[in-house]
Amino acid sequence: MRARSDWRGYLFVAPATVYLLVFSFVPMVIAAYLSVHRWHLLKEDHPFVGAGNYLELLRNPFFRNAVWNTAVFAALSVPLGMIVALAVAILVNQKLRGVAVFRTLYYIPAVSSGVALSMVWIWILLPQDGLINYILRYLGYSGDYDFLNAPAPWRLLPAPAMLCLVAMSVWIGLGPRMVIFLAGLQGIPDSLYESAEIDGCNGWQRFRYITLPLLMPTTFFVLITSTIAAFQLFTQVYIMTRGGPQRATDVVVYHIYKEAWHRLQIGMASAQSYVLFGIILLIAIVQFALMRRRVEDAGEW
Numbered sequence: 629m630r631a632r633s634d635w636r637g638y639l640f641v642a643p644a645t646v647y648l649l650v651f652s653f654v655p656m657v658i659a660a661y662l663s664v665h666r667w668h669l670l671k672e673d674h675p676f677v678g679a680g681n682y683l684e685l686l687r688n689p690f691f692r693n694a695v696w697n698t699a700v701f702a703a704l705s706v707p708l709g710m711i712v713a714l715a716v717a718i719l720v721n722q723k724l725r726g727v728a729v730f731r732t733l734y735y736i737p738a739v740s741s742g743v744a745l746s747m748v749w750i751w752i753l754l755p756q757d758g759l760i761n762y763i764l765r766y767l768g769y770s771g772d773y774d775f776l777n778a779p780a781p782w783r784l785l786p787a788p789a790m791l792c793l794v795a796m797s798v799w800i801g802l803g804p805r806m807v808i809f810l811a812g813l814q815g816i817p818d819s820l821y822e823s824a825e826i827d828g829c830n831g832w833q834r835f836r837y838i839t840l841p842l843l844m845p846t847t848f849f850v851l852i853t854s855t856i857a858a859f860q861l862f863t864q865v866y867i868m869t870r871g872g873p874q875r876a877t878d879v880v881v882y883h884i885y886k887e888a889w890h891r892l893q894i895g896m897a898s899a900q901s902y903v904l905f906g907i908i909l910l911i912a913i914v915q916f917a918l919m920r921r922r923v924e925d926a927g928e929w
Contacts, residue, residue, distance in 0.1 A: 659898040659901055659902065660898070660902065662894055662895050662898040663681055663682070663895060663898035663899040663901070663902055664676060664677060664678055664679070664680075664681070664895075664899075665677060665895045666680070666681070666895055667893070667894045667895030667898075668892055668893060668894070668895075669888075669892035669893075669894050670892055674895070677895075681895055681896050681898075681899035682899050682902075682903070684896070685896075685899060685900060685903060690875065690878070690883070691880075691883060691900060693875055693878060694875075694878050694879055694880045694882075694883035695880055695907070697790070697875075697876065697877060697878055697879050697880075698858070698859055698861065698879045698880045698881075700790065701790065701793060701794060701797075701858055701861060701879060702855055702858035702859055704790075704791075704794045705793075705794045705797040705798060705801075705854075705858050706851065706854045706855055706858050708794065708798055709797065709798040709801050709802070709805060709854060710805060710847070710850055710851065710854060712798055712802060713801070713802055713805030713806045713808075713809055713850070714805075714809050714843075716734060716802060716806050717805075717806045717807075717809035717810040717813055718809075718813065718839075720734070720806070720810065721810055721813045721814065731806075731807075731810075734802055734803050734806055735803035735804075735806070735807065736803070737799055737800045737802065737803055738800065738801070738802075738803030738804050739803075742800070742863035742864065742867075743863065743867055745796070745800060745864075746796075746863060746864050746867035746868050747867065749792065749796050749864075749868060750867070750868055753792055753868075786873055786874050786876030787876070789869050789872070789873060789876055789877050790876055790877055792868070793861070793864055793865065793868070793869070793877060796864055796868075797858070797861070797864070801854065801857065805850050805854065808846060808849065808850055809843070809846060809850065811846070812842075812843045812845070812846030812847075813839070813843070815842075816838065816839065816842050816843075820838050820842075821834055821838060824837070824838060844919070847919075848915075848916075848919040848920075851915060851919065852912055852915055852916070855908075855911055855912070855915065856908055856912070859880065859881075859904065859907065859908050859911075860881055861879050861881060861882075862879070862881040862882055862885065865877050865878075865879055865881075865882045866882060866885070870882075871883070871886070880900065880904050880907075881904070883900065884897050884900045884901055884904070885897075887900060
């Protein structure tokens with residue numbers, strides 16, 4: 629029997645379709661047009677340059693530095709965030725009284741304002757009265773800095789600044805990743821663990837041979853979404869570091885923002901946006917190719 633088409637179904641998807649067209653597809657088309665023009669926001673002349681903007685990006689050391697910083701941030705924050713989220717998901721998956729409270733507490737940063745969270749971390753990292761330096765002074769720690777007279781300027785040094793962004797990213801992303809991993813864990817039948825325990829498997833063996841393989845589809849999804857989110861880092865950099873110190877936290881999206889609204893080079897900013905899109909797409913394809921076989925072997929694809 630041939631399925632009937634009900635026109636009323638299109639009304640339900642119409643708002644989402646219009647939203648995607650207006651705020652996603654149309655801006656992408658406009659950005660593609662701008663990226664092949666020398667388009668300054670305050671100038672009337674917008675000459676066509678073809679691939680000129682893209683070729684200029686290859687010679688731009690500041691843009692290459694932004695790509696490198698973004699790659700370093702993703703390489704540190706994505707695996708660390710996934711490991712922490714999986715560990716927390718396993719903990720809150722236990723059948724203990726009050727565990728729902730901890731699930732809520734872990735998820736709170738995900739529903740909070742990124743600006744507010746950045747301000748909290750600025751307070752934590754203050755060189756004089758910040759929480760970290762206060763704890764270190766309380767513990768009497770002495771190291772490369774004299775914490776009593778010249779506390780560590782965490783956001784004013786290149787390496788600590790990037791590590792602070794990574795730590796904040798892991799904290800903010802913990803809630804969503806934990807929920808996804810928790811859903812995957814609860815989808816694994818308890819009978820498998822019971823059978824493995826009867827066969828004499830210890831906790832590590834059950835985790836390695838049951839939990840990890842059956843969580844492969846969930847892990848793949850979290851990996852892709854976390855990588856995309858890492859390459860779109862902006863709010864924390866804008867509020868906390870402004871790309872400093874010494875351009876150590878100048879990531880691609882913040883670099884695009886400065887190109888568009890500080891230098892007013894809309895054409896160049898559009899070209900940078902498409903380069904970022906290409907990088908994310910390429911990484912997603914590579915991850916998909918590397919993970920697909922494992923997911924298929926797990927029987928969950």
